[in-house]
Amino acid sequence: MMPLNVRIGFFLALRALRRASPWTTSLIIFVMILTFLNLVVISGILVGLLQGAINAARTKYTSDVIVSSLNDKQYIENSQNIIALIETLPEVEAITPRYREGGILEANYKTRKETDKPNTAVAQVIGIHPLRENTVTGVGADIIEGSFLREGDYDMVVLGHYLVKKYIPIESPAFTSLENISIGTKIRLKVGDVMREVTVKGIIKTKVDDVSLSAFMVDSQFRSMIGRNDGNVDEIAIKLKEGVDPIGVKNALILRGVAKEARVQTYEDAQPQFLKDIIATFRMLGNVFSSLGLVVATTMIFIVIFINALTRRKYIGILKGIGISGRAVEFSYVFQSIFYAVIGSAAGLALVYGFLVPYFLAHPIDFPFSDGILVAPVEQTFFRVGLLVVSTIVAGYVPAWMIIRKNTLDSILGRN
Amino acid sequence: MIETKQLVKTFRSGSVVTPVLKGIDFRARAGEWVAIMGRSGAGKSTFLYQMSLLDDPTGGEIRIDGENAHAMSANEKMLFRLFRFGFVFQDYALLPELTALENVALPLLMADLGKGEAYARSTAALGRAGLGARLNNLPSELSGGEQQRVSIVRAVAHEPKILFADEPTANLDNDSARRIMEIFTELHRAGQTIIMVTHEMEYAKLAERIVHIDDGLIVSEERR
Numbered sequence: 001m002m003p004l005n006v007r008i009g010f011f012l013a014l015r016a017l018r019r020a021s022p023w024t025t026s027l028i029i030f031v032m033i034l035t036f037l038n039l040v041v042i043s044g045i046l047v048g049l050l051q052g053a054i055n056a057a058r059t060k061y062t063s064d065v066i067v068s069s070l071n072d073k074q075y076i077e078n079s080q081n082i083i084a085l086i087e088t089l090p091e092v093e094a095i096t097p098r099y100r101e102g103g104i105l106e107a108n109y110k111t112r113k114e115t116d117k118p119n120t121a122v123a124q125v126i127g128i129h130p131l132r133e134n135t136v137t138g139v140g141a142d143i144i145e146g147s148f149l150r151e152g153d154y155d156m157v158v159l160g161h162y163l164v165k166k167y168i169p170i171e172s173p174a175f176t177s178l179e180n181i182s183i184g185t186k187i188r189l190k191v192g193d194v195m196r197e198v199t200v201k202g203i204i205k206t207k208v209d210d211v212s213l214s215a216f217m218v219d220s221q222f223r224s225m226i227g228r229n230d231g232n233v234d235e236i237a238i239k240l241k242e243g244v245d246p247i248g249v250k251n252a253l254i255l256r257g258v259a260k261e262a263r264v265q266t267y268e269d270a271q272p273q274f275l276k277d278i279i280a281t282f283r284m285l286g287n288v289f290s291s292l293g294l295v296v297a298t299t300m301i302f303i304v305i306f307i308n309a310l311t312r313r314k315y316i317g318i319l320k321g322i323g324i325s326g327r328a329v330e331f332s333y334v335f336q337s338i339f340y341a342v343i344g345s346a347a348g349l350a351l352v353y354g355f356l357v358p359y360f361l362a363h364p365i366d367f368p369f370s371d372g373i374l375v376a377p378v379e380q381t382f383f384r385v386g387l388l389v390v391s392t393i394v395a396g397y398v399p400a401w402m403i404i405r406k407n408t409l410d411s412i413l414g415r416n
Numbered sequence: 417m418i419e420t421k422q423l424v425k426t427f428r429s430g431s432v433v434t435p436v437l438k439g440i441d442f443r444a445r446a447g448e449w450v451a452i453m454g455r456s457g458a459g460k461s462t463f464l465y466q467m468s469l470l471d472d473p474t475g476g477e478i479r480i481d482g483e484n485a486h487a488m489s490a491n492e493k494m495l496f497r498l499f500r501f502g503f504v505f506q507d508y509a510l511l512p513e514l515t516a517l518e519n520v521a522l523p524l525l526m527a528d529l530g531k532g533e534a535y536a537r538s539t540a541a542l543g544r545a546g547l548g549a550r551l552n553n554l555p556s557e558l559s560g561g562e563q564q565r566v567s568i569v570r571a572v573a574h575e576p577k578i579l580f581a582d583e584p585t586a587n588l589d590n591d592s593a594r595r596i597m598e599i600f601t602e603l604h605r606a607g608q609t610i611i612m613v614t615h616e617m618e619y620a621k622l623a624e625r626i627v628h629i630d631d632g633l634i635v636s637e638e639r640r
Contacts, residue, residue, distance in 0.1 A: 008526055019513040019554070318509045321470055322570065323498025324526050325491075409471040412509070 009331020032344020035297035043286020052370035058267035063237040097233040099127035127222025146183035146202030160212040306399035317411025337396025424475035438632035451623035502571030504581040561592025
């Protein structure tokens, strides 16, 4: 059974809330909802911008786990054995082995005069099996001009949109792209000492640099360009079945000795360090904003409860005058504060998980480097709910305590 | 039952010191009805507040059933007000968000009576005061007379040893005031000790004893 002061506090709080002005109650709850959103959404969107980039890299390039060549090796040795091993894992849904080499693309070389500057762009050239690549990354759906590669395509390339000037009109000596090209344009592709004339079949646009700065061609043809006929590839992107933990699969591959011949990374490991640093910074910024929001909310509740207690000072005095303990009155204000915090947080939770998270998933914020989503991990959100409730309890208790400790008669008579 | 010796109350505002009670000796026995009268500012309400432990005197002594109030902690005074005193305020002092029934039941609940018993006792007491049909009305839905009756019922529902009343008819019309005084008379007949501050001689005469205060001192007493 609850202690007497708690019971009386609950009795008073319940009636105070039930008979309070609906406008006042709604206003306080509205402010609590805004505070909750401030706590969760601001940092959630900041982190979500980067999470969107990570998600895009995962979806469009690395997939869930990526196996790539060791730093001191040109390619993954014993690739075929590793591919066979990966395909035996029950967690794996599909894989796409890739060949990668740096290359130079040149356009307008037929019309260029001797004195003209060559129209070139540096690119990663990636040899893929179109069907397998599309199964894993679905990049075929990101074609904005022309069409994606097919298995029998010969001397055809698909270009990332950063390689095409009309999509990225940047004038910089450090960044070159191809001018005056469209679907069907013939360009020259040079990989190592081998040069080929290829036709632009499609242009692909994603927010993942590994795709946007690459030229794709069919793997069988690319192999002949780089002179690699031993079946060894440069990387293998692995798509896992729904719900499978990439870390588990990474560990399984390492356990089976893959790490001796290749680097095994989850999509998170494969993110560049600067991106991880930015995420950490954004998280910290989000926490700073959230803390400020929490201070504002606490102050607001303090002011609301203080004004409430001040205007009800006479009644607090009467309560004490008729023998109701100060502690019971304090509990009544604490319960009222809990009510506002819990209802505000509950409405905020419903708004975040029922509307905002699905909305931003369906309609991401279009940033140049990512499709920003709202990241609101449940455990972090509930931690913030806890913070909000605790700070609201403090903000409700302190002003009540301040008023209650005043002289009973002074409170009743309104004397200072 | 309740006794004051050389009771002094002084108010201080900055360097200005205002003595309101200047050494009052007073005694009321169990079951007695005492009316305290005096002109405005004479100190009668202040005297009542000291006796009912709503305020702390500057000097002197208050003894209740032999216990020295000066030695009591704030919590003990609160328990005294809860269990042994009842107080009727001039402006009724009902809690606006509680119904008539809840206003009366609240001190009983604080006295750790079960909700059922507290509500049953409150309902019966309000019924006896002619408020049986107004149990679930908020104070704002009651007339001044009804509010004061609820206030009296609240003050006596826990059967206090002493009922203090500070000008209980001051804000009421004649009919309501007479009805309140009838209740006081009934309570007194039932053995209730009452100490009441009033301006109205007509109602003071209902008491057994009238104490006149002026300039912070008892200047005369008349027994009836």
